[in-house]
Amino acid sequence: MLALVIGVAGTRITRIVDQLADRTGIGEAAAGAILLGATTSIGGSVLSVTAAWNGNAELAVSNALGGIAVQTFFLALADISYRHANLEHAAASVPNMMQNALLMILLAFILLAPLLPSVTLWGVHPVTPLLFISYVVGLRMVQNAHKAPMWRPKHTHDTREDEPDDVDLMPSMARLSAEFAVLFVILGMAGYLLESAATVIASRTGMTQTVVGILLTAISTSTPELVTSIAAVRRGALTLAVGGIIGGNAFDTLFTAASDIAYREGSIYHTITDSTLMWVCLTLLMTAILMMGLLRRERKGPAGIGLESVLIIVLYFFGVWLLLAQL
Template sequence: MNPDSWTLLQAVLVFSSCALVIAIAGTRITRVVDQLADRTGIGEAAAGAVLLGAATSIGGSVLSVTAAWHGNAELAVSNALGGIAVQTFFLAVADMVYRRANLEHAAASVPNMMQNALLITLLALIMTAPLLPEVTLWGIHPVTPLLFIAYVYGIHLSQGAHNSPMWAPTRTRETSEDKPDDTSQMSSMARLWSEFALLFIILGVAGWTLEPSATVIAAKTGLTQTIVGVMLTAISTSIPELVTSIAAVRRGALTLAVGGIIGGNAFDTLFTAASDVAYREGSIYHTMTDDTLFWAGLTLLMSGILMMGLIRRERQGPGRIGVESVLLILLYLGGAWLLLY
């Protein structure tokens, strides 16, 4: 059925069904990535950043690229930036679930801090792009290849920080150690990779189907594409990050939980780069509205606060969570209130 002929009810049903599929597949993929981290020896932080971060973000990535291809630039960019903000908010939720200590204290990891520094760098590039001349080559702005290059180089540095760290966080009773589990009881490497690939495809297809339903909802309700992107598609495609981070915390894979969120956020910045490639009407960065730029700045601010929390490593804070978690919650809810009102 042509999405243009959908009623609002049909669009909502398709949207809800895709969100449910993303939640179920995203939950399942956590266990697979946790085992792959142990079998491959790359470590929970790297596995969370690269495998879990990319897998749980693929739905949002496909949605942004599809929206850009269809000329819905505002939806594409707001979905990417809104996803980073809500996923950082989810990290504060995971901190509330882990009652033993502040999650950023317990999951101390040099690769996670490297990933967060990479995220801040990529966000700064995105915010700089609209202020640069609107010059494109084959319809692609020069910042786009820079984002891809910076991401790949940042992942290389993060892996190097895991393999040969130049310094290490102070170990405390609450610090979680990234020790591999017993692999003898795990599925074979071939089966794990096959299951990972299948779930990856399912998440991508769900994201592709989600885009037309979100566009119809925006058109039928009169909401701006920024509101739909930030408050609907970003949240629904980020459900795996919430579910997987809580599941990882309960499994005791604390570094994986934090790495999955931060790594997913870094990967999400590439939504914007990929959307610029798909957008054929010029530089997608120069279509960013004031609301979208506000969310870019908000995500940068939240990432900076998270970085300070990772470095400070407060053991207990208000409500037995870190002060940075309290600030992340207030910033996200405040941003959502300003957007809606």
């Protein structure tokens, strides 16, 4: 039921963010990262922080990092739903590539953290502020890339650029902001309630919190990314669709940082299991493949989608198989 609430609220918020992008002039890629990515991820963020506060570090981290993997997989599904051309070709933009590079940097920090000494200051590991600072600086660079790009992808007849709609036909800024705030609260509350349900599932089924986090809560809290990306594709907002997924992934890395602050027993990075680290490596690999897809811009690939999407789907199911094989 909670997953359904997250899905419905996430679908509606896509239209609002698309209109806010046009009203504010920040562009679809930046709106996808800042508004859509962060808002559709709020359920997972609340779940991870709540789990960390309750001492369930394994659930907190696996939910955060598992969500990044499944959302990258969702982008491949969005590519399947767009039949005109490879989505990475049609939605190629400098801001989206900048966001993808930012995500790779943040994932590298998380992979590095468990290898560093387990020292904390007021219970917070030094990597945590680095994640927040890198994210903020990266978003500024994404916004600058939208306003004054130093180069542009080659335009083809399959390329769909960010074209603002007529703002005179849209609801007022006040109404859009109010609807955005209400849906934000709904998504956050759903994530809060889902944490207790996930803990019960793990205890009653005997599954580890890593399995529950990656295969259950990460998918449930990431449902908005799936429905919003497909909804954005159908609206023709391709840059928003890709930017929402990549921006949401970058924001999801901050789940781990926020969970480290909430976790009072030391560095949460040093509680990351080998299974979760494996998923981080797979996610970094999928992200690098996506970056190559945005640069290569293949028009058509196997089964009418990009080769990158095929590889991402294969890698995701390979990770699921490895995780289930450990049960």
